Every structure is written in structure tokens, then in C-alpha cells.
Amino acid sequence: MKPYGLKKFIPGIAWFFIICFLVFLPGKDVPSLGWMDQLQIDKLVHAFMFFMLILFFYAPFYKIGSTANSRKKSLILLCIAGVIWGISIEFIQKYFVPGRSFDLFDWLADSIGVALAFLFCRRYIK
Numbered sequence: 001m002k003p004y005g006l007k008k009f010i011p012g013i014a015w016f017f018i019i020c021f022l023v024f025l026p027g028k029d030v031p032s033l034g035w036m037d038q039l040q041i042d043k044l045v046h047a048f049m050f051f052m053l054i055l056f057f058y059a060p061f062y063k064i065g066s067t068a069n070s071r072k073k074s075l076i077l078l079c080i081a082g083v084i085w086g087i088s089i090e091f092i093q094k095y096f097v098p099g100r101s102f103d104l105f106d107w108l109a110d111s112i113g114v115a116l117a118f119l120f121c122r123r124y125i126k
Helices: 003-022 033-037 041-063 068-096 104-124
Strands: none
Touching: 003 104, 041 068, 041 104, 068 104
């Protein structure tokens, strides 16, 4: 990777910090959606956040002209990292964020977002 290619990762890095800000908010600061909370809308938000995270970090590999094989390896590694980051968030929330807890279904939603990003990138960003 060429050094000037690092600038292309800024959207992914920014999105990562946006996710961190949102998921590490104390429980009392998380807005309630009232009746919509029962629809589990937050699971769609989790899937979207992780879909975009993978997309933002994968796109630069295409833009810097890496080979198809190295892009494939990069995508697989990004997806593994995304799934691990999703479960890590849940443990961090459980043990370090007041008013938050471990939710296996949040991690599942994160993983679904990663899987959808993988399929999207393999199909449209080869």
C-alpha cells in the first residue's frame, strides 16, 4: 500500500469513532423510542453501522489499485475483525459502560451487517 493511500481510510476511521461514541453512551443517555423499542429497530441500526464500517474500510483497497487476490484477503480479514469488534463491544458495554449490558442479538445484528457487506463487496466491488 502506498503511503498516500492512507488518506482514503479516513471515512472508515471516522465511522469507527462514530460507532464507538454511540455504543459507549451510558444507558441513561441512550434515547428511548417508545413503542418502537419493541420492534427492535436498534438491530437494524447495528446491522447498518457494521455494513458501512466494512464498506468504508474495504473501498480504499479497490481505490489504491491492489490486486483482486489481496482485496479478497483484505475483505475476509476486515469481516473477521468486524465480527470480533462486534462481540468486543458487547463485553465492553457489560463491564465498563454504566447502564448498558451484553446483548447477544446486538452482536448477531452486527455480524449480519458484516455478512451483508461481505456479499455486497464480493458482488459489486471486485
